[in-house]
Amino acid sequence: MKIAALIFKEVRELLTPATILPAIFMMLIFAGMGNMVGSMEKKAMEKPNVEIITNDNESYASFYASVLKKYCNEGKEKIAVIEIPSNFSSLIKEGKKAEIHIKWFLKGTGIAESASITAVRKAIEIANNELVAKIVEEKKINASIIFSPVEYDEYTIIKNREVTAAPEKIISFFSSQSMSIPIVIMIMIVTSGGIVISSMGMEKENKTLETLLTLPIKRSHIVTGKIIGATTVGVIIAFLYMLGLRYYLSSFGMQEKLAGFNLNGIDYALISISLFFSLLAGLSLCLVMGSFAKNYKSAQILSLPVSILAIIPMFILMFQDFYSLSTPLKALIFSIPFSHPMMAPSLLLLYEYPLVVYGIVYSAIFSIICILIATWIFKTDLLIIGRIRK
Amino acid sequence: MQAVVVEGLRKNYGKVKAVRGVSFSVAKGEIFGIIGPNGVGKTTVLRILATIIKKDGGNAEIFGYEIGKDDGKIREIIGYLPEEAGAYKNMRGIEYLRFISNFFEGCDIEKAIEIANLGERIYDKIESYSKGMVRRLLVARVLMAKPKLAILDEPTSGLDVINANEIRRIIKDYAAHGTTFLISSHNMLEVEYLCDRIALMNNGIIVEEGKPKELKERHDAENIEEVFLKVIK
Known part of the structure; x- marks a missing residue:
């Protein structure tokens, strides 16, 4: 008590x-x-507003633009304008590197802005990979082998325990x-x-x-x-x-x-x-x-x-x-x-x-x-x- | 049996000899005052008798219980009010009284509320109280446990005339009903009015002791202040 x-x-x-x-x-x-942080991650996962201008109607350019459009929206408040020039497909066919022009529109310099930029970069990366896969598969090669030719079968020993996971x-x-x-x-x-x-x-x-x-x-x-x-x-x-x-x-x-x-x-x-x-x-x-x-x-x-x-x-x-x-x-x-x-x-x-x-x-x-x-x-x-x- | 018997009490703080052989006794129901200027050892004597600090020498008994040996028993029969003490600020006045009542048998909280005389403010937080209100609450806290001996260190220090007078009245009233009081003060006029007997302390020793009237006659002085000044010359 x-x-x-x-x-x-x-x-x-x-x-x-x-x-x-x-x-x-x-x-x-x-x-x-x-x-x-959560809302920034959500923003990064959302489709960014991007204007895609295609000046090339050939197959590679059209394919590239279609992939970009799949991962981007064409809204009003755009973060970037991506222009695919008229020689895009022809350069690839000649075995040369093609080029795209990107114009960014920054509303501010806060870290939140980077979420939309990351989303655009991700869309471009996917479009690049899918273009590589298309080019390689046209030559009758399995694209997945080019991207990842070796599979890992790995396990880790920690404190005398064997764990099937990378270190x-x-x-x-x-x-x-x-x-x-x-x-x-x-x-x-x-x-x-x-x-x-x-x-x-x-x-x-x-x-x-x-x-x-x-x-x-x-x-x-x-x-x-x-x-x-x-x-x-x-x-x-x-x-x-x-x-x-x-x-x-x-x-x-x-x-x-x-x-x-x-x-x-x-x-x-x-x-x-x-x-x-x-x-x-x-x-x-x-x-x-x-x-x-x-x-x-x-x-x-x-x-x-x-x-x-x-x-x-x-x-x-x-x-x-x-x-x-x-x-x-x-x-x-x-x-x-x-x-x-x-x-x-x-x-x-x-x-x-x-x-x-x-x-x-x-x-x-x-x-x-x-x-x-x-x-x-x-x-x-x-x-x-x-x-x-x- | 005397309420308090102190013989040759000594206490040192390192090289400083704070109390150098103090002896006195207090009868049951008596108001005994230890008076003297600041720093002469009054608080040290009271703290030893309240079992807060240890004595270095001498003996002291409270209602037959020996200081240093029977401290647990002594704490059951005393009430101690430190100089300029506060209370737990986050508690309400009533909660503080209830908290203290947990440690003593037969506490009269209603009586304590009456002594504190805070009206509805007893239900307010202590942090909102004035110094006088806190002091009245603390005096009520000491007395509600019906201690055989109340040790009050400068009970009216820093209080206005009205609050100081009210506390003096309460002490006199309780003493009339059998409570023994041991108080310290540097206000010699107050002690003259309040105490049955007093001890004048200077430099860690008692330099004079007796009833205020006797002391004044003995030293041909008008008041205790004058007695003190004559004694220490």
């Missing part, structure tokens, strides 16, 4: 418009950016995993860690901490209440960020799937446990750091080391996986508890269960040590007067 009251108080104090609005705002920004596809699949997860976890640690430290600063500044310390409740319960309250708020904020980020990344087609690489229920449970202990470790560490805060201002400075600890593994793991790191970097990454949930999905996809479990055990031990230190600090003068009684 007393702990529940403390947790409720923490959530109430931490879940303010000042903490929740930036998360909602960021979520909307990510969603908006995703929408923009680039596997890398792309794992990159899509390692892009979003470290960012979300970093944001979760930085945000919830920051509010724990700030809340300690505020408690000291307002002297509510002194009141709290004179209430008939164990110091360990105060510490537990603070950590659980902050974890709750941290999870809510991370969930908001994750929603926006997932929407944003899905607009890039980053949520790829690859046969043979799936997470099952146990994997998701391990990821959740890893995330929980990582967050617990982070917030316990923040509570220890927050104990040194004199006021709200100094609390902001104290949250910097924790932010750096969350940013380091995020950057490293976004570009390299754990196994490809040098031994000192491996030791550094393993020693930071926030790394483990960042790595967990990729490791589990590769059946690297021991490392995930070791990570969970390490984070749990790290949390227990931090909670014990925080509880000890709450029992000493350090919390109030900034020094320990000798």
Whole structure:
């Protein structure tokens, strides 16, 4: 009952418009950016408005124009005018390169304009390929052999597993995993860690901490209440960020799937446990750091080391996986508890269960040590007067 | 049994000797004031008795419970109001009282609302309260738990005459009903009016102790301020 009251108080104090609005705002920004990217991709897929002028009525020119028209519209607001000159077919028949004239109409210089340009280029590329196929097939040669004379039968070995996929596809699949997860976890640690430290600063500044310390409740319960309250708020904020980020990344087609690489229920449970202990470790560490805060201002400075600890593994793991790191970097990454949930999905996809479990055990031990230190600090003068009684 | 017994209490902050052997006792139902200028060790004494910080030497007992040994028991029977303390700004006044009531048995929230005397504003967020309103809410918070000993650090500091007077009236009223008060103040005139007995503190020690009237007679002074100035000369 007393702990529940403390947790409720923490959530109430931490879940303010000042903490929740930036998360909602960021979520909307990510969603908006995703929408923009999505609409650009949609635009690139749409037929662009192009005027096609054909000055040559011979077969190759007519064929080329008909393919272009299949992939372009002849609307009013045209992005380009493509002119097929009168000597187009005759040059090809003579075995020479033909030429087309393209006049572009740019409405602006924004990146959105490039979507229509890409669509025109794509239409020209298709027309070129179909023209090549026509020329080659007239000479009784299978065009598909010219375009792709060799078929690949390839498979990749990764961590003693044989996967029927190209290595680039596997890398792309794992990159899509390692892009979003470290960012979300970093944001979760930085945000919830920051509010724990700030809340300690505020408690000291307002002297509510002194009141709290004179209430008939164990110091360990105060510490537990603070950590659980902050974890709750941290999870809510991370969930908001994750929603926006997932929407944003899905607009890039980053949520790829690859046969043979799936997470099952146990994997998701391990990821959740890893995330929980990582967050617990982070917030316990923040509570220890927050104990040194004199006021709200100094609390902001104290949250910097924790932010750096969350940013380091995020950057490293976004570009390299754990196994490809040098031994000192491996030791550094393993020693930071926030790394483990960042790595967990990729490791589990590769059946690297021991490392995930070791990570969970390490984070749990790290949390227990931090909670014990925080509880000890709450029992000493350090919390109030900034020094320990000798 | 005395409500508070303090013997040779000492506290150092590094090389600074903040409290250098303070001794006093407070009877049940008494309003005892520790007075003196800023930085003489008043708050340190109160913080030790409120079990927030540890003593470096000496002994202190509250209703027979020893500071440093029975801190859990002591916290059940005391109420502490820090100097210039605030409350959780995102809570409403009523929510703050309910929050604190979770930690004490038999809290009288209705009585606390009456003491706070905030009217409908008790349902407003604390961040919208004036300093005086917050102070009244905090005094109500201390008293609603019916503590045997209320430790109030500068209870009227920074308040206007009306709010300060109201808080003094509440303290007197509760003392009349059996609550023991240990208060600190640098407002010597206020303490003269409010306290049954006072201790004058300077440089970490008690330099004089007694009933305000006795002290004035002893030092042939018109008020406690004059007593203090004569004592420290």
